[in-house]
Amino acid sequence: MAPSGYADTVKGRVIANLQRPEGAVYKPPPGYNGDPNDFKRHCYIPYEITVDGRGQMVSFEIDPCGDEVLDQAARQAIRRAGPFPPPPGGGEGRYTIYGTAIFLD
Numbered sequence: 001m002a003p004s005g006y007a008d009t010v011k012g013r014v015i016a017n018l019q020r021p022e023g024a025v026y027k028p029p030p031g032y033n034g035d036p037n038d039f040k041r042h043c044y045i046p047y048e049i050t051v052d053g054r055g056q057m058v059s060f061e062i063d064p065c066g067d068e069v070l071d072q073a074a075r076q077a078i079r080r081a082g083p084f085p086p087p088p089g090g091g092e093g094r095y096t097i098y099g100t101a102i103f104l105d
Contacts, residue, residue, distance in 0.1 A: 006087050017080040018074070020073065020103060041103065043065030045063065048060065062074050070103050
């Protein structure tokens with residue numbers, strides 16, 4: 001496990017890169033004339049990132065929510081977030097950070 005402050009840094013960088021894809025909305029019902037964004041897709045995507053002692057991402061995995069558009073957006077955010085700063089304490093070994101990419105609004 002990574003030190004909590006370091007884990008927060010990594011997760012913060014993922015969140016900063018998390019972008020809702022254009023058009024990630026459900027199709028409004030026939031006759032609906034309101035804002036199509038009222039039908040935004042929602043999901044929670046748990047992930048884990050493994051970094052080495054230099055802050056380089058060794059691997060990552062997501063637990064897909066089943067919405068391929070949002071699952072892919074989570075993967076892209078994780079890839080864009082790295083490389084990370086080196087972990088504290090000399091950075092020996094590997095650290096696994098657990099987080100959740102959230103698409104609600």
